[in-house]
Amino acid sequence: MLKELGFKCATENSISLSVFDMIIPKNKTFYVEKTFKKVQRIERKYKFGLIEYSTKHNKIIEL
Structure with a gap:
């Protein structure tokens, strides 16, 4: 009975x-x-030591 109620509630209130x-x-x-060009610029700055890894990571995530 509880199982049937669970299935009923799950199917009535779901979206796809x-x-x-x-x-x-x-x-x-x-x-x-x-x-992609912005990511390349950020990675270039990291490669030349202008920014740290965490900064590079955060800037790319923000894009």
């Missing part, structure tokens, strides 16, 4: 999402390339 529900912007390639 699909990749097909997402709206992909037409200029996605532009945004990806722009962000």
Whole structure:
């Protein structure tokens, strides 16, 4: 009885999402390339010792 109640509540209140529900912007390639260039600049600064690893990590995550 408890098991049946659990299944009933779970199926009544659930939602599902699909990749097909997402709206992909037409200029996605532009945004990806722009962000990739920013990541490269940040990694270059790290490589030359201008920023620490934690700073590099945080800056990339913020993008």
